[in-house]
Amino acid sequence: xxxxxxxxxxxxxxxxxxxxxxxxxxxxxxxxxxxxxxxxxxxxxxxxxxxxxxxxxxxxxxxxxxxxxxxxxxxxxxxxxxxxxxxxxxxxxxxxxxxxxxxxxxxxxxxxxxxxxxxxxxxxxxxxxxxxxxxxxxxxxxxxxxxxxxxxxxxxxxxxxxxxxxxxxxxxxxxxxxxxxxxxxxxxxxxxxxxxxxxxxxxxxxxxxxxxxxxxxxxxxxxxxxxxxxxxxxxxxxxxxxxxxxxxxxxxxxxxxxxxxxxxxxxxxxxxxxxxxxxxxxxxxxxxxxxxxxxxxxxxxxxxxxxxxxxxxxxxxxxxxxxxxxxxxxxxxxxxxxxxxxxxxxxxxxxxxxxxxxxxxxxxxxxxxxxxxxxxxxxxxxxxxxxxxxxxxxxxxxxxxxxxxxxxxxxxxx
Amino acid sequence: xxxxxxxxxxxxxxxxxxxxxxxxxxxxxxxxxxxxxxxxxxxxxxxxxxxxxxxxxxxxxxxxxxxxxxxxxxxxxxxxxxxxxxxxxxxxxxxxxxxxxxxxxxxxxxxxxxxxxxxxxxxxxxxxxxxxxxxxxxx
Numbered sequence: 001x002x003x004x005x006x007x008x009x010x011x012x013x014x015x016x017x018x019x020x021x022x023x024x025x026x027x028x029x030x031x032x033x034x035x036x037x038x039x040x041x042x043x044x045x046x047x048x049x050x051x052x053x054x055x056x057x058x059x060x061x062x063x064x065x066x067x068x069x070x071x072x073x074x075x076x077x078x079x080x081x082x083x084x085x086x087x088x089x090x091x092x093x094x095x096x097x098x099x100x101x102x103x104x105x106x107x108x109x110x111x112x113x114x115x116x117x118x119x120x121x122x123x124x125x126x127x128x129x130x131x132x133x134x135x136x137x138x139x140x141x142x143x144x145x146x147x148x149x150x151x152x153x154x155x156x157x158x159x160x161x162x163x164x165x166x167x168x169x170x171x172x173x174x175x176x177x178x179x180x181x182x183x184x185x186x187x188x189x190x191x192x193x194x195x196x197x198x199x200x201x202x203x204x205x206x207x208x209x210x211x212x213x214x215x216x217x218x219x220x221x222x223x224x225x226x227x228x229x230x231x232x233x234x235x236x237x238x239x240x241x242x243x244x245x246x247x248x249x250x251x252x253x254x255x256x257x258x259x260x261x262x263x264x265x266x267x268x269x270x271x272x273x274x275x276x277x278x279x280x281x282x283x284x285x286x287x288x289x290x291x292x293x294x295x296x297x298x299x300x301x302x303x304x305x306x307x308x309x310x311x312x313x314x315x316x317x318x319x320x321x322x323x324x325x326x327x328x329x330x331x332x333x334x335x336x337x338x339x340x341x342x343x344x345x346x347x348x349x350x351x352x353x354x355x356x357x358x359x360x361x362x363x364x365x366x367x368x369x370x371x372x373x374x375x376x377x378x379x380x381x382x383x384x385x386x387x388x389x390x391x392x393x394x395x396x397x398x399x400x401x402x403x404x405x406x407x408x409x410x411x412x413x414x
Numbered sequence: 415x416x417x418x419x420x421x422x423x424x425x426x427x428x429x430x431x432x433x434x435x436x437x438x439x440x441x442x443x444x445x446x447x448x449x450x451x452x453x454x455x456x457x458x459x460x461x462x463x464x465x466x467x468x469x470x471x472x473x474x475x476x477x478x479x480x481x482x483x484x485x486x487x488x489x490x491x492x493x494x495x496x497x498x499x500x501x502x503x504x505x506x507x508x509x510x511x512x513x514x515x516x517x518x519x520x521x522x523x524x525x526x527x528x529x530x531x532x533x534x535x536x537x538x539x540x541x542x543x544x545x546x547x548x549x550x551x552x553x
Binding site: 021024025028029032033047048053054055056057058060061137138139142154155156157158159160161173174212216217242243244245246288291365387388390391392 | 421422436438440441442445451452453454470471472473474475476477478479480481483484486487499501502503504505506507509510513514515
């Protein structure tokens with residue numbers, strides 16, 4: 001790929017070792033994927049903030065960059081810590097783990113990261129514009145940035161996000177290019193049989209997972225989704241589509257900005273394949289996301305991706321006046337910013353009065369909480385959480401609507 | 415012999431682990447043990463260390479790069495990876511493994527024949543990413 005004089009100099013170590021390491025990784029990647037050149041990115045979202053995920057190798061690299069005096073060249077928001085930084089003891093995280101996680105968090109702050117500690121920075125903390133080139137990690141954030149805003153980012157692997165933020169650039173390939181943003185597979189929702197207007201968050205998550213699995217590596221275009229679909233529903237849909245497939249971008253005709261018409265979404269070409277999604281597909285997906293039909297959950301987790309203020313409010317309305325039963329935990333994951341806002345609104349008090357625990361910047365998949373607590377069955381309204389938790393934590397999983405999840409947490413057992 | 419495109423250079427030989435299902439290494443591979451932990455995959459419970467991992471493409475998480483890097487650091491990584499289409503996230507894991515630890519994981523994709531049609535789990539396979547070929551050796 002073409003490199004400017006400055007980029008060549010960086011690669012030769014003339015700007016120091018940190019930039020040399022960072023740009024060498026990006027250039028190597030760019031050469032493999034036939035990038036023509038590097039592009040400047042306006043901001044970054046760093047997915048490398050959880051020690052559970054990046055381990056010693058990631059911690060070593062981050063601390064090495066700090067010691068070499070590197071800093072982020074562009075605004076860089078940060079993903080969840082995976083632990084609640086203030087209440088980790090309550091969540092039974094081991095002290096030795098917290099020490100490692102704190103070192104990693106400090107390294108990110110030393111590099112200049114913005115302490116959003118959330119997987120939904122597009123809702124609180126980050127700024128995006130249509131057509132803007134950015135460098136984002138975190139699969140659900142990538143898909144939201146590309147699809148809902150029409151910003152442009154590749155699906156950055158952990159640690160390349162650090163490299164990109166330090167250099168302020170990324171190789172130009174994949175979703176930065178117009179031709180790769182074209183819709184390739186058309187998914188027609190059978191809206192005469194499926195009451196999409198009444199879809200719950202879990203229905204949208206199931207729909208996303210189904211479409212992602214069928215789309216694979218191709219860009220999906222979806223029709224028959226109502227314009228009244230909410231940001232939070234798109235968030236859950238996106239997280240699921242990015243879990244089920246290798247999807248960094250989707251289009252919803254009449255809803256997302258690069259899809260004012262079907263023709264625009266497909267770049268003026270015909271879609272390669274047309275797939276109908278009806279009642280059967282949604283039901284099969286919902287069943288597939290559960291690993292058991294026995295609803296004996298001892299841990300109920302909501303907020304994957306992190307709940308917004310609106311979702312916290314909704315949960316508070318459902319749980320108000322109820323009590324989480326003994327032997328069962330109800331955890332609601334959210335960002336520090338959403339919690340702060342919801343606190344001011346009295347929402348957190350309602351949830352905590354019912355016995356629910358707000359887990360800020362936490363993530364059930366980012367630490368083996370199940371082992372520490374002895375959990376056997378997880379219940380969740382998140383397709384992403386349902387999909388990963390059975391492997392990472394060994395729990396059985398029940399996937400269902402938010403109301404059913406809260407009911408399971410508060411229903412008296414016989 | 416299967417011709418393919420080089421993603422990461424190198425040569426490696428080992429027993430094949432083959433699946434038709436796309437895989438997320440994050441949440442699908444335990445880097446500490448090398449075990450496939452995606453309970454919805456037929457390879458669940460199998461150990462990838464020193465094996466040639468054959469799967470169509472990566473799905474899901476951006477964290478798969480870190481998973482591969484950690485597995486490599488702990489010597490639990492596959493000795494080679496064969497995909498229909500390698501996602502940049504996985505390529506990055508291998509780039510970092512070489513850069514930071516000098517560990518080579520050859521990766522190839524875009525094979526002229528779908529490997530899962532001619533290679534079975536347990537077959538011995540040689541991946542020569544430098545030449546862009548995959549050869550099954552002893553059955």
